[in-house]
Amino acid sequence: MDETNHHSRNPQIRHETTDVNVWAVGKFAIGLVIVTAVSVVMLFMLMRFFQSREETATSPTPEPAKTFPEPRLQKTPVLDLGAFRAEEEKLLNGYAWVDQQKGLVRIPVNLAIDVLAKRGLPSRPATAAPSVAPVEAPKESTHEAPREEAKK
Numbered sequence: 001m002d003e004t005n006h007h008s009r010n011p012q013i014r015h016e017t018t019d020v021n022v023w024a025v026g027k028f029a030i031g032l033v034i035v036t037a038v039s040v041v042m043l044f045m046l047m048r049f050f051q052s053r054e055e056t057a058t059s060p061t062p063e064p065a066k067t068f069p070e071p072r073l074q075k076t077p078v079l080d081l082g083a084f085r086a087e088e089e090k091l092l093n094g095y096a097w098v099d100q101q102k103g104l105v106r107i108p109v110n111l112a113i114d115v116l117a118k119r120g121l122p123s124r125p126a127t128a129a130p131s132v133a134p135v136e137a138p139k140e141s142t143h144e145a146p147r148e149e150a151k152k
Contacts, residue, residue: 074080091106098104107115 093108093110094106095108096106098106
């Protein structure tokens with residue numbers, strides 16, 4: 001059987017007689033490209049407008065030579081803390097004169113703990129303690145004493 005004659009037998013089966021309108025599809029594509037280009041240009045213009053508004057709103061900056069009142073913020077807090085801790089370590093673990101005329105020295109903490117453990121804490125002499133006068137309790141009611149004086 002011939003294949004070309006097979007479709008011609010059914011009158012309801014037909015093929016498209018016209019092609020796609022290329023000019024209409026082309027006009028749509030050109031319009032789409034133009035609208036996209038205009039939108040991108042307007043978007044960049046809007047972005048520049050907002051940037052210029054922001055720059056004019058934040059343009060007054062404080063003068064760098066101006067000194068601010070106390071308390072001032074630290075410029076390098078991490079370095080300052082490191083220097084502070086190094087100074088503390090030097091005081092805790094180093095030797096230094098406290099009073100050279102009296103012969104007082106500062107020794108490392110670990111050595112001071114060992115010395116105190118061996119010698120014990122220094123005690124005060126008993127004579128150096130301030131004397132405290134004993135407090136007497138009241139004997140009887142103070143209202144009776146004046147009456148006795150009145151009787152004599």
